Amino acid sequence: MSVLVFADSTDGKFKKTAFEVVSYGKKVAEQLGENVVVLTINAADSSELHKYGAEKVLAVSNDSLATFNAKQYATVVQQAAAKENASVVIVDSSIDGLYLAPLVAVSLEAGYASNVVAAPSSTSPFTVKRKAFSNKAFSNTVISTDNKVIGLAKNSFGIHESQVEGTVEAFEAEVAASGVTSENIERVTGKVTIADADTVVSAGRGLKGPENWGMVEELAEVLGAATACSKPVSDLGWRPHGEHVGQTGKPVASNLYIAIGISGAIQHLAGINASKVKVVINTDPEAPFFKAADYGVVGDAFEVVPKLIEKLKAFKAA
Amino acid sequence: MKILVCISHVPDTTSKINFTNNDAEFDKNGVQFVINPYDEFCLTRAMWFKEKQGASVTVVNVGGAETEPTLRKALAIGADDAIRINAEPTDGFLVAKELAEVVKNGGFDLVLAGKESADYNGQMVPGMLASLTDFNFVNGCVEIEVEGTNVNAKREIDGGAETLATTLPLVVGGQKGIVEEKDLRIPNMRGIMMARKKPLQVVEASGANASTNIQTYEKPAPKGAVKLVDADNLDELINLLHNEAKVI
Ligand SMILES: Cc1cc2nc3c(=O)[nH]c(=O)nc-3n(C[C@H](O)[C@H](O)[C@H](O)COP(=O)(O)OP(=O)(O)OC[C@H]3O[C@@H](n4cnc5c(N)ncnc54)[C@H](O)[C@@H]3O)c2cc1C
Numbered sequence: 407m408s409v410l411v412f413a414d415s416t417d418g419k420f421k422k423t424a425f426e427v428v429s430y431g432k433k434v435a436e437q438l439g440e441n442v443v444v445l446t447i448n449a450a451d452s453s454e455l456h457k458y459g460a461e462k463v464l465a466v467s468n469d470s471l472a473t474f475n476a477k478q479y480a481t482v483v484q485q486a487a488a489k490e491n492a493s494v495v496i497v498d499s500s501i502d503g504l505y506l507a508p509l510v511a512v513s514l515e516a517g518y519a520s521n522v523v524a525a526p527s528s529t530s531p532f533t534v535k536r537k538a539f540s541n542k543a544f545s546n547t548v549i550s551t552d553n554k555v556i557g558l559a560k561n562s563f564g565i566h567e568s569q570v571e572g573t574v575e576a577f578e579a580e581v582a583a584s585g586v587t588s589e590n591i592e593r594v595t596g597k598v599t600i601a602d603a604d605t606v607v608s609a610g611r612g613l614k615g616p617e618n619w620g621m622v623e624e625l626a627e628v629l630g631a632a633t634a635c636s637k638p639v640s641d642l643g644w645r646p647h648g649e650h651v652g653q654t655g656k657p658v659a660s661n662l663y664i665a666i667g668i669s670g671a672i673q674h675l676a677g678i679n680a681s682k683v684k685v686v687i688n689t690d691p692e693a694p695f696f697k698a699a700d701y702g703v704v705g706d707a708f709e710v711v712p713k714l715i716e717k718l719k720a721f722k723a724a
Numbered sequence: 725m726k727i728l729v730c731i732s733h734v735p736d737t738t739s740k741i742n743f744t745n746n747d748a749e750f751d752k753n754g755v756q757f758v759i760n761p762y763d764e765f766c767l768t769r770a771m772w773f774k775e776k777q778g779a780s781v782t783v784v785n786v787g788g789a790e791t792e793p794t795l796r797k798a799l800a801i802g803a804d805d806a807i808r809i810n811a812e813p814t815d816g817f818l819v820a821k822e823l824a825e826v827v828k829n830g831g832f833d834l835v836l837a838g839k840e841s842a843d844y845n846g847q848m849v850p851g852m853l854a855s856l857t858d859f860n861f862v863n864g865c866v867e868i869e870v871e872g873t874n875v876n877a878k879r880e881i882d883g884g885a886e887t888l889a890t891t892l893p894l895v896v897g898g899q900k901g902i903v904e905e906k907d908l909r910i911p912n913m914r915g916i917m918m919a920r921k922k923p924l925q926v927v928e929a930s931g932a933n934a935s936t937n938i939q940t941y942e943k944p945a946p947k948g949a950v951k952l953v954d955a956d957n958l959d960e961l962i963n964l965l966h967n968e969a970k971v972i
């Protein structure tokens with residue numbers, strides 16, 4: 407028996423979450439006394455994964471899997487699970503991971519726990535802690551089926567190195583009919599995405615208008631951060647929809663989240679609570695965000711942010 | 725075209741979340757329940773199909789009798805009829821299996837569900853439903869057009885969007901973009917009156933088993949007080965972020 411981890415890549419390069427799911431898979435395998443096997447699809451260098459404990463890598467290289475297709479990828483995962491006699495399959499919580507995991511669960515007749523934030527607290531019964539109620543609580547969930555699929559929440563378990571001597575084996579899988587064809591992919595290049603970012607700089611209606619976002623982008627650039635915004639800001643068309651974060655927007659689970667001119671409404675906080683450290687900059691000391699933040703500056707963003715940029719530049723240069 | 729919209733009955737987004745019975749149960753006391761926000765986007769998109777392309781719109785929920793007001797609200801917004809599958813929705817796989825029965829028996833062409841529900845945030849029901857029915861599946865859908873049985877859709881991807889082509893029958897996990905906020909409909913008096921007369925059928929569950937169950941709930945550990953830094957002393961903020969929080 408083994409634990410199977412799917413390590414996702416884009417254009418041959420592993421996503422950061424890939425290293426986290428492998429670290430997690432290693433841990434679960436230890437708990438179960440099993441081996442960890444990692445599946446990769448069209449990754450350039452799968453041996454990278456040995457650093458995180460991957461004893462064995464099954465590397466699929468197949469042009470017809472060049473772009474992500476949930477159904478096709480799910481059948482590949484299923485074949486790998488069958489080959490390795492894996493009863494636990496671990497997937498990340500990226501947009502593609504969330505698309506894929508339910509299909510894998512059905513094909514393996516597996517109970518599926520999504521949004522898992524920690525290693526199992528027990529393996530018999532198999533119990534995992536999951537986010538629930540939009541980050542307002544956690545549930546301790548037992549998966550009662552023989553086969554199990556775990557969707558690991560981003561930035562929850564962390565990346566842990568544990569170098570092993572591993573093997574990489576080519577794996578030929580049959581590819582199912584896709585049902586859904588990709589016609590075109592538009593991706594902003596050269597910009598950190600919210601999903602990948604360690605730091606997210608986010609701004610709200612307090613900035614008054616789209617013309618004032620220059621300083622937000624500059625702060626993000628200095629920090630290597632992604633930019634985000636509150637819901638009204640994207641509804642007003644000041645910023646693209648893809649930047650809307652919160653309960654009904656994108657979830658944020660970064661190490662650092664900086665909120666500028668955002669009041670901290672419950673729906674906003676629900677989507678960003680999973681971030682480790684929160685900083686708020688707001689003129690109103692009564693803004694609810696101050697209750698949710700770790701660090702706060704009461705002040706006018708138009709004065710504080712430019713100063714902060716200067717100081718950070720000096721700090722980075724030092 | 726026969727459309728089914730899956731409606732999850734969830735606590736209003738501002739609800740305080742508390743637990744009872746030794747933290748084994750969600751405390752519904754004083755909680756207001758609403759149509760899951762993502763499902764509301766889907767329902768509005770279904771109404772457009774109805775108005776522009778002559779589709780019929782059925783809404784469905786897996787739940788107890790207490791969810792019927794939520795289904796009535798969907799009828800007041802404009803759905804033609806409603807189905808409640810009488811089962812406790814304790815697990816996403818169970819819900820998907822129950823929905824699959826209705827989809828198979830009802831001859832639906834297009835199933836619209838939200839990409840996630842605001843209570844247990846499973847993000848699994850639409851995908852599982854697609855697999856169980858062998859329908860095509862588009863998740864994180866932000867645009868959809870149907871012509872005959874051909875479908876053009878757009879989905880969100882990290883840092884962008886992907887345009888997809890597929891065919892009916894199809895399950896969609898939808899989100900904002902499929903319609904915009906301003907397009908959402910609030911039931912008017914006439915809609916509410918008409919909804920009372922529209923059929924709401926209760927079907928018995930097929931008895932699918934749950935594959936997961938929740939033992940207990942926990943709340944996040946209480947947070948320490950915010951550390952305020954003077955706006956004239958931003959070096960201190962940088963110091964704290966670097967040395968204490970270790971995030972820069
Ligand atoms: C069903 C539902 C779902 C929702 N989902 C989301 C969601 O996913 N994400 C989301 O963000 N919201 C969501 N909302 C909206 C949410 O309730 C709030 O309305 C929204 O988050 C407020 O955005 P804001 O903080 O940018 O604006 P405001 O509430 O207007 O706050 C602006 C803040 O800026 C401060 N400010 C003003 N001038 C300055 C200045 N010069 N310098 C510094 N600070 C200044 C003010 O003190 C204020 O605190 C949802 C609402 C509903 C009903």
Ligand SMILES: Nc1ncnc2c1ncn2[C@@H]1O[C@H](COP(=O)(O)O)[C@@H](O)[C@H]1O
Binds near residue numbers: 763836840844847
């Ligand atoms: N009990 C339910 N009854 C009907 N539809 C549901 C139910 N639970 C979830 N759904 C649908 O599935 C979507 C995703 O839910 P979930 O997988 O629970 O996050 C929701 O937005 C609904 O459209």
